[in-house]
Amino acid sequence: ATFTAFHSVDRFVDALRHPSPAVRSSAASGIQSVCMVAFGRSPRPGVDYVRVTEALIPLLGDPDPDVAQRAEWALGLLGPATHEPLRRVRAHGPGRLRARALTTLAASGGEEALSAADRAAVERLIRVKLPRDRARPLDLCSASWLAVPTEDHQSIAQALGLHEIRPATFALGYDIVAHDTMDGAEYGRVYVTPAVDGWTLVLGPWCSPVDPERAADVLAVVTSLSRRYGRAQAYFFGEQGGGSGWLIAEQGAVLRRRSATERTCDADLAMGSPL
Known part of the structure; x- marks a missing residue:
């Protein structure tokens, strides 16, 4: 709570590489709190959202699952600036980040945020599942x-x-x-x-x-x-x-x-x- 109260985007970005999972998670949470654009909030002035996104993306493959989940939640609330970097991960890897990159894109921008290839893959998966689908x-x-x-x-x-x-x-x-x-x-x-x-x-x-x-x-x-x-x-x-x-x-x-x-x-x- 003390750490995230600093409201310093630069401090949070630097701390994303800290050896402690608790600090990495708190840094991602701090970015989410300060930079979130969901629910009608305006982008924070002076923040380079692409830089913040690029710093958060590696945490999608963090060895600590709680840190990876926190990074996914944070990225999902940072708005359209995250979409192109996440689409690059989907297209070019690294492979260990691709699954969470897809769910993050979907949470952030829905179908419109996905690439044509990913939309086609989702539609294919739905067609496969529907014959056995039950309420x-x-x-x-x-x-x-x-x-x-x-x-x-x-x-x-x-x-x-x-x-x-x-x-x-x-x-x-x-x-x-x-x-x-x-x-x-x-x-x-x-x-x-x-x-x-x-x-x-x-x-x-x-x-x-x-x-x-x-x-x-x-x-x-x-x-x-x-x-x-x-x-x-x-x-x-x-x-x-x-x-x-x-x-x-x-x-x-x-x-x-x-x-x-x-x-x-x-x-x-x-x-x-x-x-």
Whole structure:
């Protein structure tokens, strides 16, 4: 804590070569704190972000796994200046840094930060995994989803007006939804899951039936889906005390909408009788 409180980028860069793993990790943490541009922060004036990136990159292969992880986290928050140096590692090595360089690029800039070769490799991997892909339990600390009793994904996409559709494994789609839910990256992006027992889920913060900004639109979507498929439902669940909500419709009629929190607006959302 004392070391990172210096807020000296030059000191941190010099300390990245220190023999102590604790010091190397603290130096990377200090760079992250001082130079981070994620979450709307502006680049720190006078900092050569390419120099800082080049100093951090060797730590991606640090023999201490905690140091390597800290370097990856720091690089992922330094913004676009890291992308070209990391792409050079992906293309030319050294080999021991290439795997973490890929995950760092993905965390920092998403698909757009990857080279054409890496994007093609990811798409190939998804195609290989999809035939055996299965949904898994939802354990996000805050999750919203629609539930539709059909296994016809193309029909769901058409009914919801989804566009720019891309294949994704459950793990990838789930991680993206977690990112969007916690960081507000893409409010209108959803993931359509593999079918389970004849039902398909549509995950994403766009699907919350009790978010004041989304409630009216989700009500219209769910009632429309229920006319088409006989039934449709929407849920919100805040696993860490964030409340919960549900919307159940059949044949175009709402059976119940309820938000189980203590907010004063909850009464305005209630529809129908308890199930």
